[in-house]
Amino acid sequence: MAGTGGCALFIDHENVTVSLRDQRREVAPARLASVFKVWAETHGRLIMAESFANWTRFTGQADYDRFGITPVFAGEAKNAADIRMATRAYEANENPAVKTIILVTGDRDLKAVAQKIRQTGRVVVVWAVSSTAAGQLKGVADEFETVEDLLLDADRKGGRPPGGGPRPAAEEGVAATGGHGTAKAPGQDKRRFSVSELKAYEQCPRRWYLQYIRNVRTPPTHEGFVGQHIHHALRDLMLKPPEERTLEFLCERLRTHWRDDRRGRECFQKDREFERKCGERAIGLLENFYLGADLKAQPKQVELFLDWTVAPRGSSGTPGGLPAGVTLTGKIDRIDGAPDGRLIIIDYKTGRLQPSDEYLRQDIQVAVYWTMVEETQKTPVGAFKFLGLAEYRELEMRPSPDDLGAALGRVTQIIGRIHTDPDPQPKVGPLCPWCGHLDGCPDKDKASSFKKAPEGSDDLPF
Ligand code: SF4
Numbered sequence: 001m002a003g004t005g006g007c008a009l010f011i012d013h014e015n016v017t018v019s020l021r022d023q024r025r026e027v028a029p030a031r032l033a034s035v036f037k038v039w040a041e042t043h044g045r046l047i048m049a050e051s052f053a054n055w056t057r058f059t060g061q062a063d064y065d066r067f068g069i070t071p072v073f074a075g076e077a078k079n080a081a082d083i084r085m086a087t088r089a090y091e092a093n094e095n096p097a098v099k100t101i102i103l104v105t106g107d108r109d110l111k112a113v114a115q116k117i118r119q120t121g122r123v124v125v126v127w128a129v130s131s132t133a134a135g136q137l138k139g140v141a142d143e144f145e146t147v148e149d150l151l152l153d154a155d156r157k158g159g160r161p162p163g164g165g166p167r168p169a170a171e172e173g174v175a176a177t178g179g180h181g182t183a184k185a186p187g188q189d190k191r192r193f194s195v196s197e198l199k200a201y202e203q204c205p206r207r208w209y210l211q212y213i214r215n216v217r218t219p220p221t222h223e224g225f226v227g228q229h230i231h232h233a234l235r236d237l238m239l240k241p242p243e244e245r246t247l248e249f250l251c252e253r254l255r256t257h258w259r260d261d262r263r264g265r266e267c268f269q270k271d272r273e274f275e276r277k278c279g280e281r282a283i284g285l286l287e288n289f290y291l292g293a294d295l296k297a298q299p300k301q302v303e304l305f306l307d308w309t310v311a312p313r314g315s316s317g318t319p320g321g322l323p324a325g326v327t328l329t330g331k332i333d334r335i336d337g338a339p340d341g342r343l344i345i346i347d348y349k350t351g352r353l354q355p356s357d358e359y360l361r362q363d364i365q366v367a368v369y370w371t372m373v374e375e376t377q378k379t380p381v382g383a384f385k386f387l388g389l390a391e392y393r394e395l396e397m398r399p400s401p402d403d404l405g406a407a408l409g410r411v412t413q414i415i416g417r418i419h420t421d422p423d424p425q426p427k428v429g430p431l432c433p434w435c436g437h438l439d440g441c442p443d444k445d446k447a448s449s450f451k452k453a454p455e456g457s458d459d460l461p462f
């Protein structure tokens with residue numbers, strides 16, 4: 001985290017909203033306001049919080065207001081929001097209580113403002129939508145995060161940031177009791193679940209509890225860091241027209257994302273030799289993709305964030321008996337079109353591919369993404385394809401309605417357990433060596449008996 005003193009938050013709502021729309025993504029202003037506020041508070045007490053837009057063209061004033069962020073009318077002129085935002089950032093810089101200034105914009109015109117603020121010893125944090133984040137602005141920030149990652153992380157953490165302080169009393173489920181003396185499940189009130197969260201609960205309820213309810217922060221892992229930037233580089237490649245998709249561009253994107261992500265220092269702990277090995281392995285995986293994959297593919301969507309609230313399908317109820325009103329979220333790496341008009345969901349895997357029946361029997365991802373895509377895109381899905389980068393291989397699955405129903409039934413059970421389990425217990429398994437909570441795990445001795453496989457030889461836990 002950047003600073004421990006006061007913090008000022010300035011949001012160019014127009015820049016964020018238009019950039020997300022360019023990715024064909026609509027995020028409600030209330031959600032942006034909530035996520036920005038929660039994350040900003042991890043940098044210190046919020047002293048100033050303002051969101052700039054021509055509010056005659058954008059909705060959301062009331063939402064920002066509700067979250068304690070003042071909506072500021074920036075005027076109708078082009079760049080009016082940046083100018084107002086820059087002025088206010090300079091004013092915040094005069095306030096001795098403000099130690100961190102967060103600029104939510106990708107506009108390079110804010111570079112001079114960021115530089116000036118840094119010269120006064122304050123910390124500058126920039127959050128921007130990845131596709132419009134100016135390199136010059138990122139380059140002068142002390143910290144940079146994409147808006148997409150903040151939204152995704154907020155989903156993973158149930159809406160709270162890492163290390164986000166004590167839980168509200170209503171969530172003290174393990175120790176607390178309900179009005180009639182019955183133990184309350186810590187996840188009883190949860191209505192929003194990412195696919196990663198559901199998988200985390202299935203793998204180990206205790207880890208889920210620590211990660212998604214207690215919000216215990218664990219250091220970033222090098223496996224997660226490498227996997228994330230491989231995905232980012234592939235996203236950038238596939239957003240280019242086919243004739244511009246070169247291996248040099250792909251590797252350059254990996255290096256850029258890697259360099260810009262300051263968590264790398266924590267992951268590699270300044271061990272340059274280890275970082276070099278991880279980087280070379282990542283480049284090797286990208287080369288495998290480049291040599292094996294269809295580079296002429298014309299994706300319909302790249303890195304699509306989905307948000308689907310379960311609703312009954314007429315008289316047949318909800319798919320797989322999922323609880324109506326629950327929202328499922330997830331990120332799809334890519335969606336291609338099939339010649340018959342149906343959609344093909346693409347998922348990049350940096351680790352070992354399993355046989356397809358294992359995915360259908362054991363992994364809920366295929367069924368949940370399949371259903372979410374059909375429900376939100378209003379187009380049938382024809383196949384789900386894993387592209388394995390370790391030794392380039394494609395694994396295509398076409399689950400039957402029974403397969404989908406069975407997997408969604410498991411999701412229903414997982415949500416049911418989250419809503420009712422008052423004391424989520426450890427479940428020791430082969431993923432324990434990657435668990436960030438191993439040291440504090442009640443079953444630490446047993447969990448430690450699993451050994452990590454050598455680097456690159458096994459599936460990665462993300
Ligand atoms: S070490 Fe294993 S059993 Fe313990 S919390 Fe982590 S995943 Fe669960």
